[in-house]
Amino acid sequence: MNTRLHQDYGSWAVVTGASDGLGKEFANQLAASGFNLVLVARRIDVLQQIATDLMARHRIQIECIGADLGNDAGVASVISKTQGMSIGLLVASAGFGSAGPLLDLDIHSEKSMVDVNCRAVLELSYHYGKLFKQQHRGGIILLSSLLAFQGAANTANYAATKAYVQTLAEGLAIEMKPHGIDVLSVAPGPINTGFAKQANMKFSMALTPQTVVREALQSIGKKTTLRPGGLSKLLELGLKSVVFRSLRVRMMSQVMKGMIDHG
Template identity: 50%
Template structure:
């Protein structure tokens, strides 16, 4: 891979060093009645996906856990079933491939899934001209094609049952073009637009759709993508606010930093926002190349 570009999969190694705190939904019984009994979570092996899985388990929902690494998923499944007395099924699948998407769908066909959380993602940063075309294409498959297929297939199932929910992980960078993360931001713009449209289109069907657009989050993404985000939130601080917003709004900005960044940029003309995001991204990339003091 060219030195100016780095990439990471959100469902990569878990951030075990990040302190863990209890997480709860505001109304777990009501949430379970509307979106249970089963939820399917992609990207469940680490980061936001893992935290969302734990919040759902604490609320009493059974889980289908989807990611690439079966050993990590099995460990997580054991932890959640022991701690919260729920059932958990593991599906190891690479969502960059059609076969992986098919496996994620097939792994739950016999279950009454009422909630899809599409948290798996893949990001790059750096020079677009130096980017590896195969990596960029793979990111498009994971962030867009897999989301499209999973959302449509599970949406059909939810429409038949007459109730349910879909949570799609977007990002603040998807609200405008973001230089130095151009492809990644473009994929998240697709997710944001899709969720906004389906939030309205599927409401009469009894399906709640939510776009979750967090700001910087300590999920292993920044370090492996060659960026530094000192003010990033913890995944544990993002998961519950996202789920609590489902059925109440179309987009949620979890965390104070996400709200601050969005509100400060929103009044500006779009070209100005793009230029400001260029400065922000360049700063994070430059910082990441500056050695920490001894």
């Protein structure tokens, strides 16, 4: 049991994308920490098998929700099915990518990527953020990427969705802090999950999901952006501009404060 996480966030976590990869590993490590879980993904049968395995190993409760986060109804069903539950932690891990020039890719799938990677993340952060504000505590973990910090050919739309997540998390971390809510953006490089195959990518020097999730759960509440692994940290150093990004974020947040019309 991770006492710090329980003290800070309570006993229930919602994990999206829990049928595979990072989401599944978040479920594993949170279950081992004694969290009760709401697992979300489209493949409900896979979620139920994961839930059965985890409940056999840990004394926790698990609810499974089969939902397509690429449409409003799917997101709404997650919100309605968790109504009244004392959720304290959101891990929004569901997401997917693609590789190749945009003009060679399927536009329907690229639009769906924006829905899953951005719109669903926005709505779930909004909904659980409001709940956490009422509860005066909570945690939100969003999955960004190394690609979030600059455009990248052959994965232009995916990189743009991750830039959205990264930017959202940086702003929310400041807005929500006074309400006792911690927001963490996890911005990894390649990880050994089903992601690469689905996205038609090939990875070398990939991290394990175990390492990334362990670092994320250690980092929430202590920093806003986590760049797991040596490659990410090295690139971060190489990409830093004259004014540190964190300083630019704070400056821009100050500018925005002055631009809000309270009228």
